[in-house]
Amino acid sequence: MTKKKTAKWVHKDLLGLEYLSKEDIELILDTAESFREILDRKIKKVPALRGKTVVNLFYEPSTRTRVSFEVAAKRLSADVINIAVESSSVKKGETLNDTGKNIEALKADIIVVRHNCSGAATMLARNVNISVINAGDGWHEHPTQALLDMFTLRGKLGKLEGLNVSIVGDIAHSRVARSNIWGLTKFGANITVCAPKILIPPGIEKMGVKITDNIDEALGNADAINVLRMQFERDDMKAFPSQLEYFKNFGITEERLKKAKKDIIIMHPGPINRGVEISSEVADGTNSVILEQVTNGIAVRMAVLFWVSQAKL
Amino acid sequence: MKLIIKNGHVIDPANKIDEVIDILVEGEKIFKIARAIDAKAETVIEAAGKIVMPGIVDMHVHLREPGREDKETIFSGTKAAAKGGVTSVLAMPNTLPSLDSMGIIKTLKDIIKKTANVDVFICGAITVGRLGKELTNISVLKKEGIIAISDDGASVDNDELMLKALKEAKKEKLVVVCHSEDKSLSGQGVVNFGFTSTRLGLKGISKESEYKRVGRDIKLAEESGAAVHIAHVSCAESVEIIRKAKKNGIKVTAETAPHYFSLNEEDLLGYNTNMKINPPLRTKDDVLSIIEGLKDGTIDAIASDHAPHTESEKEIEFEYAEFGSIGLETELAVSITEIIGKSLLTWGGLVEKISLNPAKILGIDKGTLGSGKDADIIIVSPEKEWVVRKEYLVSKSKNSAFIGRKLRGIVEYTICKGNIVYKSN
Ligand SMILES: [Zn+2]
Ligand SMILES: [Zn+2]
Numbered sequence: 020m021t022k023k024k025t026a027k028w029v030h031k032d033l034l035g036l037e038y039l040s041k042e043d044i045e046l047i048l049d050t051a052e053s054f055r056e057i058l059d060r061k062i063k064k065v066p067a068l069r070g071k072t073v074v075n076l077f078y079e080p081s082t083r084t085r086v087s088f089e090v091a092a093k094r095l096s097a098d099v100i101n102i103a104v105e106s107s108s109v110k111k112g113e114t115l116n117d118t119g120k121n122i123e124a125l126k127a128d129i130i131v132v133r134h135n136c137s138g139a140a141t142m143l144a145r146n147v148n149i150s151v152i153n154a155g156d157g158w159h160e161h162p163t164q165a166l167l168d169m170f171t172l173r174g175k176l177g178k179l180e181g182l183n184v185s186i187v188g189d190i191a192h193s194r195v196a197r198s199n200i201w202g203l204t205k206f207g208a209n210i211t212v213c214a215p216k217i218l219i220p221p222g223i224e225k226m227g228v229k230i231t232d233n234i235d236e237a238l239g240n241a242d243a244i245n246v247l248r249m250q251f252e253r254d255d256m257k258a259f260p261s262q263l264e265y266f267k268n269f270g271i272t273e274e275r276l277k278k279a280k281k282d283i284i285i286m287h288p289g290p291i292n293r294g295v296e297i298s299s300e301v302a303d304g305t306n307s308v309i310l311e312q313v314t315n316g317i318a319v320r321m322a323v324l325f326w327v328s329q330a331k332l
Numbered sequence: 333m334k335l336i337i338k339n340g341h342v343i344d345p346a347n348k349i350d351e352v353i354d355i356l357v358e359g360e361k362i363f364k365i366a367r368a369i370d371a372k373a374e375t376v377i378e379a380a381g382k383i384v385m386p387g388i389v390d391m392h393v394h395l396r397e398p399g400r401e402d403k404e405t406i407f408s409g410t411k412a413a414a415k416g417g418v419t420s421v422l423a424m425p426n427t428l429p430s431l432d433s434m435g436i437i438k439t440l441k442d443i444i445k446k447t448a449n450v451d452v453f454i455c456g457a458i459t460v461g462r463l464g465k466e467l468t469n470i471s472v473l474k475k476e477g478i479i480a481i482s483d484d485g486a487s488v489d490n491d492e493l494m495l496k497a498l499k500e501a502k503k504e505k506l507v508v509v510c511h512s513e514d515k516s517l518s519g520q521g522v523v524n525f526g527f528t529s530t531r532l533g534l535k536g537i538s539k540e541s542e543y544k545r546v547g548r549d550i551k552l553a554e555e556s557g558a559a560v561h562i563a564h565v566s567c568a569e570s571v572e573i574i575r576k577a578k579k580n581g582i583k584v585t586a587e588t589a590p591h592y593f594s595l596n597e598e599d600l601l602g603y604n605t606n607m608k609i610n611p612p613l614r615t616k617d618d619v620l621s622i623i624e625g626l627k628d629g630t631i632d633a634i635a636s637d638h639a640p641h642t643e644s645e646k647e648i649e650f651e652y653a654e655f656g657s658i659g660l661e662t663e664l665a666v667s668i669t670e671i672i673g674k675s676l677l678t679w680g681g682l683v684e685k686i687s688l689n690p691a692k693i694l695g696i697d698k699g700t701l702g703s704g705k706d707a708d709i710i711i712v713s714p715e716k717e718w719v720v721r722k723e724y725l726v727s728k729s730k731n732s733a734f735i736g737r738k739l740r741g742i743v744e745y746t747i748c749k750g751n752i753v754y755k756s757n
Binding site: 037114115116134136137138139141142145146156157158159160191194197220221222223225226 | 529530533605644647650
């Protein structure tokens with residue numbers, strides 16, 4: 020991280036990639052590259068956030084995202100506090116704003132919030148003066164996931180401009196899809212979203228994406244494919260055909276990949292449902308970067324924590 | 333008690349007055365309107381450079397009393413009304429309990445008599461508990477003084493029951509105010525269905541859920557011959573359906589609220605829960621259609637749909653927050669800013685929408701400044717600008733969709749039945 024870039028970052032919070040410029044995203048990805056190197060060192064710790072406190076405020080159970088943020092904060096020498104709130108009791112318990120203000124009063128510096136409601140991070144950020152990082156809000160955005168996806172793609176292919184990226188799965192209910200679309204389109208990547216028609220949200224073409232319900236078309240000239248986790252336990256999925264049917268029509272299998280580019284990159288935000296949206300062979304195969312994504316996630320989250328902590332309040 | 337308003341620009345479309353002229357009030361009534369009235373009076377208000385118009389008749393107001401006095405009361409709501417230039421309100425029946433029985437209406441009338449700052453008229457419920465199952469005793473409620481019926485907040489889903497209600501309303505000469513929403517289509521939605529709901533990651537409310545029910549309500553109006561009034565029209569399709577119905581001579585009237593001609597769904601991109609309303613803010617094209625409907629007379633009236641909610645019901649996650657915005661204190665200024673400011677209607681045209689037409693629809697002798705009429709008069713500085721701030725609002729709840737907005741037009745005096753009930757400072 021070169022000092023002269025400090026002046027460029029003006030955001031107290033990271034709420035979504037819709038609200039960042041291409042330059043903001045580049046700054047995070049470049050910074051993440053420096054941090055990525057640190058992760059391969061023997062001593063994986065830098066003092067950038069020493070004396071700062073990061074609170075992971077999670078209203079949804081998500082071990083992987085929480086742990087990733089926790090590791091990232093600790094690598095930066097921050098103190099980390101984890102708060103898990105049962106989302107079923109949210110309506111009765113303390114309000115999100117009150118919880119946020121309490122955390123602020125405890126003199127924490129950054130709140131990392133995961134919430135089942137879209138807009139929760141935005142609301143929290145409006146009501147506290149300390150930094151808020153959105154670790155996923157409802158169906159709205161999951162900016163650090165998209166940043167780590169972009170970081171992984173850039174690392175593999177050297178650039179994001181002009182790449183053909185297909186996102187396959189439940190687009191309607193996916194914050195990962197939305198953040199990836201906002202982020203990648205800012206770099207001029209060509210995005211195709213692929214899902215059964217009822218899982219395509221209205222007006223998504225206005226985000227600058229192509230829509231298809233044909234998986235072979237989505238794979239056709241894709242440089243990379245982002246496979247979303249399917250959640251059949253959702254209430255509004257009851258009208259949906261079976262898991263088996265989904266796998267038959269949209270599952271990513273070796274058979275299907277025969278028609279795709281040989282070196283197509285397979286990404287997945289995890290946790291994966293083997294045999295539901297992706298076959299085990301593909302998930303564990305040579306095109307898969309799923310585990311690299313996990314490592315890159317730490318570097319990207321270190322960069323995000325670093326930059327929001329630099330924002331002048 | 334005599335009161336003279338001198339040199340104001342008087343707008344009274346009912347009597348085709350649009351000129352600088354004086355008004356003499358005696359007791360509760362307007363005594364005379366004439367040039368240069370030379371009479372002794374206890375109160376003389378100099379109104380040069382100001383607009384003098386009939387008090388607003390707001391035919392869609394949730395005063396929350398009885399039952400939710402933490403949100404609003406007759407007293408606080410009518411205080412907000414007076415500040416906003418509203419001298420008559422129609423109180424909607426979705427209180428706790430709902431206004432569905434003789435007893436509760438007697439109670440409410442008593443509270444109104446003791447605490448109201450402006451005239452409060454009562455809208456009774458169509459069905460018991462507003463549950464859409466069993467009709468209230470409409471003729472008994474009428475005898476208690478209700479002037480309209482509605483299940484606002486809900487629509488009577490059952491066609492037969494609704495038809496029966498309309499026939500009953502016709503017999504009793506009551507207007508039926510329709511909250512036209514098919515909940516089986518709007519479901520758990522919270523914002524307009526489309527790109528905005530996708531962008532925000534929120535469930536959508538389709539326009540279909542509104543206009544299909546508008547269509548049904550109008551069909552039943554035709555069948556029954558009852559006076560049907562469509563509340564809070566928000567989308568282009570509804571405007572078109574009402575326009576056609578009027579052309580075909582069906583007895584239907586319609587209202588829209590200031591937020592539907594001044595805000596659109598994109599104003600929601602910051603998840604401002606004060607803008608979470610039902611029906612939801614629609615697209616920019618819908619806003620244009622609403623304005624077109626106001627201009628060509630398809631939409632007869634402007635009403636606030638004043639819907640107070642406490643902070644703990646609003647300052648929470650968007651999908652958990654209640655629907656509704658308060659509006660009594662801003663409806664005139666929003667209308668002046670958007671309608672007069674953009675030359676969409678003349679002052680006379682605006683007064684028709686906001687005072688005269690609602691009075692006509694409700695069948696009350698209000699909305700005009702003719703001599704012998706109730707002295708419900710407001711004096712407005714039409715050019716003065718102000719910014720809506722939470723701390724200035726006198727309504728018990730502060731959930732205004734317009735907080736932070738710069739508006740034009742300030743109410744200087746509100747006179748209700750000859751009494752000055754509000755004076756700006
Ligand atoms: Zn309503
Ligand atoms: Zn209402």
